[in-house]
Amino acid sequence: MIYIYDGTWDCFLTAIHHYYYDRQDVADMESSVSFCANLIDEYREINTDIDKAKTVEQAILTKISSESLDNIIRCFFSEIKGCEMSILNYIKLGFKIGSKIDSMLGTQAVLDVLIPARKVKVESHRMLGLLRFELLENDIYYAPIQPDHNIITFIAPHFKSRFADQNWVIHDIKRNLAALYNKKNMIISYMDLDNIPDRHADELKFQSLWKNYFNHIAIKSRINPKLQKQFVPKRYWKHLTEKK
Amino acid sequence: MNLFDKLGILADAAKYDVSCSSSGGTRNNKNGVGNSHAAGICHTWSDDGRCVSLLKILLSNECIYDCVYCVNRASNDVPRASFTADEVIELTMNFYRRNYIEGLFLSSAVLKNPSHTMELMLDIVKRLRNEHGFYGYIHIKAIPGADERLINQAGMFVDRMSVNIELPSDRGLEVLAPQKPKKALLKPMQQISNKIIQLRDERKIYKRASSSGSLKRELFVPAGQSTQLIVGATPDKDLSILKLSEALYGSFNLKRVYYSAFVPTLTDPRLPALIKPPLLREHRLYQADWLLRFYGFCADELLSKANPDFNPELDPKSDWALRNLHLFPVEVNSVEYQMLLRVPGIGVKSAQRILAARRAGKLSFDNLKKIGVVLKRAGHFITCQGKTYDTYSQNESLVKESLMSARLLPQNKKYIPGQMSLLSTINESGSNESMSDLYVFDSPQSTEQWLSYYNQPQDGRLLLSDIHL
Numbered sequence: 001m002i003y004i005y006d007g008t009w010d011c012f013l014t015a016i017h018h019y020y021y022d023r024q025d026v027a028d029m030e031s032s033v034s035f036c037a038n039l040i041d042e043y044r045e046i047n048t049d050i051d052k053a054k055t056v057e058q059a060i061l062t063k064i065s066s067e068s069l070d071n072i073i074r075c076f077f078s079e080i081k082g083c084e085m086s087i088l089n090y091i092k093l094g095f096k097i098g099s100k101i102d103s104m105l106g107t108q109a110v111l112d113v114l115i116p117a118r119k120v121k122v123e124s125h126r127m128l129g130l131l132r133f134e135l136l137e138n139d140i141y142y143a144p145i146q147p148d149h150n151i152i153t154f155i156a157p158h159f160k161s162r163f164a165d166q167n168w169v170i171h172d173i174k175r176n177l178a179a180l181y182n183k184k185n186m187i188i189s190y191m192d193l194d195n196i197p198d199r200h201a202d203e204l205k206f207q208s209l210w211k212n213y214f215n216h217i218a219i220k221s222r223i224n225p226k227l228q229k230q231f232v233p234k235r236y237w238k239h240l241t242e243k244k
Numbered sequence: 245m246n247l248f249d250k251l252g253i254l255a256d257a258a259k260y261d262v263s264c265s266s267s268g269g270t271r272n273n274k275n276g277v278g279n280s281h282a283a284g285i286c287h288t289w290s291d292d293g294r295c296v297s298l299l300k301i302l303l304s305n306e307c308i309y310d311c312v313y314c315v316n317r318a319s320n321d322v323p324r325a326s327f328t329a330d331e332v333i334e335l336t337m338n339f340y341r342r343n344y345i346e347g348l349f350l351s352s353a354v355l356k357n358p359s360h361t362m363e364l365m366l367d368i369v370k371r372l373r374n375e376h377g378f379y380g381y382i383h384i385k386a387i388p389g390a391d392e393r394l395i396n397q398a399g400m401f402v403d404r405m406s407v408n409i410e411l412p413s414d415r416g417l418e419v420l421a422p423q424k425p426k427k428a429l430l431k432p433m434q435q436i437s438n439k440i441i442q443l444r445d446e447r448k449i450y451k452r453a454s455s456s457g458s459l460k461r462e463l464f465v466p467a468g469q470s471t472q473l474i475v476g477a478t479p480d481k482d483l484s485i486l487k488l489s490e491a492l493y494g495s496f497n498l499k500r501v502y503y504s505a506f507v508p509t510l511t512d513p514r515l516p517a518l519i520k521p522p523l524l525r526e527h528r529l530y531q532a533d534w535l536l537r538f539y540g541f542c543a544d545e546l547l548s549k550a551n552p553d554f555n556p557e558l559d560p561k562s563d564w565a566l567r568n569l570h571l572f573p574v575e576v577n578s579v580e581y582q583m584l585l586r587v588p589g590i591g592v593k594s595a596q597r598i599l600a601a602r603r604a605g606k607l608s609f610d611n612l613k614k615i616g617v618v619l620k621r622a623g624h625f626i627t628c629q630g631k632t633y634d635t636y637s638q639n640e641s642l643v644k645e646s647l648m649s650a651r652l653l654p655q656n657k658k659y660i661p662g663q664m665s666l667l668s669t670i671n672e673s674g675s676n677e678s679m680s681d682l683y684v685f686d687s688p689q690s691t692e693q694w695l696s697y698y699n700q701p702q703d704g705r706l707l708l709s710d711i712h713l
Contacts, residue, residue, distance in 0.1 A: 103600040106611030129287040129297075133342045140698055141341065159343075161272075162279050165377070166341060167698045182698045206338045212248055216255040217300065218291035221507055221521055227293025231286070241344070242288055 005046045007031035009076060013053035015046045016088060029084035064094040067102050074117035077150045086112035123147055124154040130232065131155070132241045133168060134207075135200040141168040142196060144239050152177050153188060160186050169193070207241050214242035245325055251335065253325040257305040257316050258351055261408070261472060262504045266297040266346035266381045268467035269403045276377025278340060278347070280403065280467075285346050298349035298383060299339055303327055303365055307353030311421040313410070313477045315509045316353045326355065329368045336372060340380050347381030347403070348372070354387060362390035362398065369401040381467070386432045388424060395432055396439060403467040404499070407433050412485045416478035419514055436469050437496040468499035475529060476506035476522040477515060481552035486532055486543040493536065503529040528554035535560060538592050539585045562588040562647045565625055569640060572625040573632065577606050588647065589621030609633055621647060 001024050005011040012029070019026050027041070037043065060069045072090065075083050090113040094101045104110045133141035141163070145152075152172050156179040159168065163181075170179040171193050179188045237243040269280025286295040302316070304326035310318045336348045350368065355361045365384055372378040383404040386395045399405055407429055411417045414426050443464045471492065473485055489501040505521035532554065535541040539561070546560050547553070555563045565572065565588050574583055576598060584595045597615045601607055609628050613619055623633030624643045637643055 100604055103604040105597050105601040105615050106605070106607060108614075111614055125283075125285075128281070129285045129343075129346075131343050135342070138698070143343070158281075163277060163341065163343075164273050165275070165277050180698075202338075206342065209248060209251055209335065210339060210342070210344050213251055213255050213299070214288065214290060214296070216252045217259050217296060218294075219259055219507060220292075222292035222294075222505075222523065224293040225291065228289045228291060231289040231293070231295065240288065241342070 001026055002041050002043050003029040003046050004032050004035055004043055005029060006048065007033045008048065009073070010050060010053040011046055011048040012076060012084065012087075013056040014049045015084075016056050016091065017049070017052035018044075018046060019088065026088070029088065031084075060091065060094070063098060064091075065099040065102055068094055068099070071113055071117040074120040074154070075113045077153070078116035078120045079150050080116045080119075083113075083116055086116070120149045120151060120154065123149050124151045126236075127151060127155050128158055130236050130240060131159075131170065132239060133163075134241075135203045136197045137200050138197050139167055139200075140197070141166050143168065143170045144173050145170060146174045146235075146238065147172065148235075150175060150177070152179055156181075156186060156188060211242050247331055247335075250325045250327060250331070251301070253323050254302045254305060254327060255300070257302045257322075257353070258300045258349075260315060260504060260507060260509075261300065261349075261351060262294070262502045263349070263383070263406065263470055263472060263500070264295050264297045264300065265404075265470070265500060266383075268499060269381050270466050271379045271381075271403065271463075273379045274377075276379050277337075278378055278380030280379075280381055281346070287343070287345055297346045298381065299336055299345045299347070300349040301327070301332070301335075301351075303332065303350060303352035303361070303368070304355045305353045306355055308356065309354050309421075309423045311410075311424065312510075312512050312514050313420050313474060313506065317510075320510060329364070329371065332368050333372055333376060336380075337376055337378065340378070345380075347383070349383040351385040352387065354389075358387045358389035359391045359394060362387045362394040366394055366398045366401075369398060373401050383467075386436065388428045388432055390432070392432075392435060395435060399436060399439060399464045402465060404469060405436055405465045406470040406472070407436075408472040409488075410472060410474050411478055412473050412480045412488050413478060416480060420477065433469065433471070433492075433496050433498075436465060439464055440468070440497065468497065470498060470500040470502060472502040472504055474506050475503050475526050476518060479516075482525070482529065482532075482554050483543070483547040483549070483552035485529060486536070486547060489533060490536055490543045501533060503533070524556055525554065528556070528560060532560045540582055541586075557648055558644070559588075561586070562621065566640060566644055566647070569638070569643070573627045573636070574625065575630070576612065576626050576628050577602060587622050587625045589618035589623075589625075591616075 003015045003018070003026055005015045015029055018024070024044075032045075057069065060072065072087055075087055086109075089109045090101070093107075093109050097104075101110060105114070127145060127147055131143050131145055133143045136142050150172070152170060152175075156170060159170065159179075160181055165183060166181075167183060168181050172178065176190055176192055177188065178191050178193055179186060232240070232243070264286075265284055266280075267282065267284030269282070269284075271278075271280040273279040284297060286297050288296045290296055305316045305322070306324045306326060307314075307316045307318050314320075315322065332348070332350065336345075339345045340347065350365055352361050352365060355364070365387075369382055369384060372382065381404075382402040383406065384398060384402050386398070386405050386407050388407060395405075409426070409429050411420055417424060417426050473488070475485065485503070492498045492501055503526050505523050505526040506516075506518065507521045508515065508518045511517075532541075532543075532546055535546065536543065541564070546564055554560055558566070565586065571583075572587075574587065576584070581595060581599060584590055584598060585592065590598070594616045598607065598612070598617070601611065601615060606629055607615075609619060609623075609631075612622070612628065619633060620635075623635050624637070624646065626633070635646060
């Protein structure tokens with residue numbers, strides 16, 4: 001049996017609930033976004049049930065630990081292929097042995113969740129620095145990003161407290177996902193942001209000042225592009241004002 | 245002169261100061277813009293691979309001093325410029341709001357006299373905090389010789405203050421910076437350190453006195469002070485540099501000592517004729533500095549009078565382990581944390597993971613590999629449940645050869661000069677909101693709809709209909 005869920009966290013938890021209560025033999029779980037049916041396998045489409053999802057979340061919290069739940073959430077949002085089954089295996093083990101699982105760093109089933117979770121953590125932290133806002137003419141700061149993992153929920157709260165007196169949008173253009181903040185509230189939603197308004201009249205001035213600063217700050221006799229690329233991999237350059 | 249050219253000149257003049265860290269701040273955003281991130285955030289890496297966290301500029305490079313090693317010395321023929329306070333503020337605020345930087349690092353050449361310079365800098369940080377509601381990170385230089393009261397006042401507004409010693413010995417200062425005796429440099433450091441300690445103690449008393457905690461907490465240089473030493477401009481040995489750092493960490497409670505490979509920007513008979521900056525030496529000093537601060541080593545263990553310089557072929561920890569082979573091998577499953585830290589190939593992170601994993605069960609070499617231990621190096625110094633690793637040998641020269649073939653040079657070593665954000669635990673920005681509360685699944689269909697989100701009345705209410713006008 002292969003479970004098909006709609007790609008959201010709540011629906012995924014619902015699927016886990018079904019796995020436990022319907023006692024089905026689940027060979028795989030796939031998001032309907034990327035899934036491709038074949039003739040041989042059996043499928044079951046899962047519909048989100050918030051209560052079931054909350055039950056599973058609560059069970060992980062009480063039977064394993066809050067640290068585990070954090071790691072599971074991060075692993076899920078890594079969107080690495082196969083992470084759903086890694087999480088299921090991890091939860092199965094966790095329900096058996098409890099919070100001790102957090103220190104079982106030598107076990108493959110644990111590492112299969114911890115390593116993707118760590119990748120998400122590292123990329124989230126990196127993006128706190130590498131994200132760049134542009135001021136638009138209607139006084140909204142706009143930042144396009146294309147991260148490897150689906151990290152917008154992890155980074156948005158940081159910008160909410162830091163840029164509390166600014167209107168801003170963080171737009172994951174790879175996933176059509178955006179965090180919007182209007183000096184009061186923040187929402188995160190799937191959306192196609194087309195027709196982004198024009199830049200503010202001052203925007204290019206500050207971009208060129210920043211580029212100028214960036215070029216001057218490097219010490220010529222220490223130039224080391226390899227080291228630079230190690231910290232800022234080329235795939236992030238596209239939206240980096242100073243590297244564009 | 246326009247702002248563009250000024251920025252170029254004054255960034256050029258500031259870049260030989262290597263400090264860039266933005267960690268350790270505790271400031272929260274109070275109805276303004278900006279806050280501190282405990283672990284610090286790097287915003288970009290310049291073409292030389294150094295992290296850029298702060299807008300690092302000089303207020304002015306028109307210096308009255310003539311220090312031989314310095315690119316801004318009075319007798320050097322370079323373009324001169326000075327920012328106005330408004331210009332510094334405009335740059336800081338606009339760069340910060342675009343998330344280019346974590347804050348401002350303001351230093352200056354000595355303009356007219358030390359107190360005058362300090363006054364100008366104080367004015368800028370005061371206005372950033374009071375007039376512009378800026379809660380981002382600010383690091384400023386205390387100008388040696390400036391009035392004590394000015395330095396104390398500035399400390400109330402900034403997150404970090406530093407005084408650069410630059411030259412690691414009296415003799416070096418005498419020859420290369422005759423206007424700056426070491427005493428004058430150490431005085432403000434002592435003063436900052438005393439004030440930090442004094443306020444910390446007072447806070448303890450107040451805490452006990454007022455249970456409500458309503459007393460306004462006075463911040464003074466909350467992220468601590470740091471300094472910089474130039475490596476290679478004087479004949480000082482690594483041992484004396486490291487001893488100085490050790491003393492600074494001990495007696496002045498410094499947060500960081502930075503090492504800057506001397507970049508020969510000038511020729512002078514009093515300066516060494518270097519072709520390239522001594523980057524490997526600088527790298528070794530950073531490695532040793534980390535050993536002092538996080539691994540429980542002391543300077544005398546790493547270097548000695550007979551052996552006053554670091555081995556260019558081996559990192560200081562491997563070098564120490566090779567000289568102390570009689571202490572090894574240690575059993576990973578039982579050895580205490582302090583000794584675990586001393587094993588080459590095991591860092592703070594992996595030592596902590598080993599400690600955690602040990603509680604769950606005995607570890608094998610395979611487990612260690614998964615934890616992140618570099619067995620190519622650690623394998624020579626440990627046993628796992630009594631067994632030795634494949635490459636284990638007691639022959640010193642064989643071990644040395646193997647360590648050197650596994651050695652990591654600065655180019656491909658995963659170390660972060662100046663910033664350790666990825667090494668230290670990443671503090672998540674605390675959020676009380678649960679994720680599903682933030683998500684809106686009925687997505688706006690057009691540009692007008694999402695833009696209208698920004699035009700709604702600011703009464704704190706947010707309904708889905710607000711973005712579906």
